[in-house]
Amino acid sequence: MIHFGIIGAGDIARKFADAVRQLDNAEVIAVASKSLDRAQEWAAREHIPSYYGNYAELLANPRIDAVYIATTTNAHYDNILQCLQAGKHVLCEKSLVRSAHEALTVCSLAKQKNLFLMEAMWTRFLPKTTTAKQWIQEGRIGKVKLMQATIGWKADPVYNKRLFDPALGGGSLYDLGIYPLEVLPYLVDEKILDMDAFVARHSTGVDDLVSMNLQLESCIANLQCSFTTKMPEDAYIYGEDGYIRLPKMHFGSRAELYNSADECIDSFDSGEENGFVYEVAEVVHCIENGLLESPICPHQMTIDAARITSEVLHLR
Ligand SMILES: NC(=O)c1ccc[n+]([C@@H]2O[C@H](COP(=O)([O-])OP(=O)(O)OC[C@H]3O[C@@H](n4cnc5c(N)ncnc54)[C@H](OP(=O)(O)O)[C@@H]3O)[C@@H](O)[C@H]2O)c1
The missing domain is CATH 3.30.360.10 (Dihydrodipicolinate Reductase; domain 2)
Incomplete structure (x- = not known):
């Protein structure tokens, strides 16, 4: 059983929580937001047992194996570093980071720490x-x-x-x-x-x-x-x-x-369904089998994309 914590009590995190509920080998056990009220309200609506008004407290919870980062794109880089430093596996929303340098930094830190890291490019798993x-x-x-x-x-x-x-x-x-x-x-x-x-x-x-x-x-x-x-x-x-x-x-x-x-x-x-299920199932499979990256969404995908997006946005 993989226990997830969520960072960022917003819209897309709800779809993630719904997908996890459809799996029998994963569970969301906590959510953290910069606002304690938002975390509490979000946890109540999604029936999540624990909530925190900052990310550090969630990361200190030893029952949490992996964190789903659902904050805005500007925050992802710092959030990923914080999660990896706390020893948690990471699934982070797209776009993972905003430069190839940031992508290389988080991917190599994850490898160094022997932790799984993946950009949530769920379309690849549909x-x-x-x-x-x-x-x-x-x-x-x-x-x-x-x-x-x-x-x-x-x-x-x-x-x-x-x-x-x-x-x-x-x-x-x-x-x-x-x-x-x-x-x-x-x-x-x-x-x-x-x-x-x-x-x-x-x-x-x-x-x-x-x-x-x-x-x-x-x-x-x-x-x-x-x-x-x-x-x-x-x-x-x-x-x-x-x-x-x-x-x-x-x-x-x-x-x-x-x-x-x-x-x-x-x-x-494949009909009406919450397509996040396939992505989350892959994350759980990888973590349970000791893989540090998914062969379907490998680190190189993120590094290449981050290089291209930063070239497009900064040079034009
Ligand atoms: N995979 C998909 O289909 C999909 C779909 C939509 C979005 N996304 C991705 O998911 C991420 C979040 O998107 P979302 O639509 O869920 O965003 P959102 O609901 O607007 O915000 C998510 C969280 O980001 C933080 N945040 C939002 N606005 C902020 C502000 N003005 N200042 C500081 N923090 C702020 C908050 O975190 P706290 O609660 O911790 O304060 C908020 O709970 C983005 O990276 C986006 O690209 C993915």
Whole structure:
């Protein structure tokens, strides 16, 4: 049984707690927030037995094996260091950190301390992603030439404050673009060799629209993300003999396979569910088996993505 503590009593932590409840070898036993009231209210709503008004007290609880970090992106780096120094395994929300240097630092500290660390790129674990990857490996669409993904929605500046605030690590690339950036190369098992990007800025200074081209080993990927412009949230993988469509790429349950005559010849749908379950099951499996990183979301994924996001956002 793996006992989780949660840092950051916000929105996404609720989905995590719900996923853990669906597993019989994991349990959330505590939550911590910078506000004791928020921690207490959150714990009561989620039926979590312990709550704390600061992170240090949660980390001092010897029953906690692993921590799920669900704070805003700006805080992740310090939170991860604090958790690892306290001897806890870590699952941290995306984007894990904001530079390759930070990524290398946390990944090497985790290894040094013999602790598991993973960025919560849950899309990689969804059954439809596994299915699409398998179709590609089986040659069902032939040699892959191009992958495309758009992911855009219109956020409410009042409710979705963190997205608009540079101090909280806001912006479309850390929040949305990170999905295709970390999932498309995984589908074809290829490294990113080169990249070009254009960034549009919101009046607050964060990137509110990013367009990127990635040169992979044998194909090209093109992606756009925005939190001020609605776009389809679909991905397409085009091969010489057909293509795969992933509706709602980062969270959807469905994958569709088309031939070159544009006919849908196969499909997969895992149905309505909390897709975090697969990611959490992998974390529990890795920790129980002494793995320090997941082969599905390895440290190198995070290091590569952090290098690219910081290049895009700081050089443009
Ligand atoms: N995997 C997914 O599908 C998914 C979806 C949405 C978000 N996320 C990721 O999850 C993380 C949290 O997102 P969220 O939507 O859950 O955020 P949220 O509810 O706005 O905030 C989460 C926590 O961050 C801290 N926080 C928020 N605003 C703050 C502020 N102004 N000043 C200081 N601390 C603040 C608070 O921590 P305390 O309670 O400790 O004070 C809060 O409880 C982000 O990294 C995001 O990218 C992932």
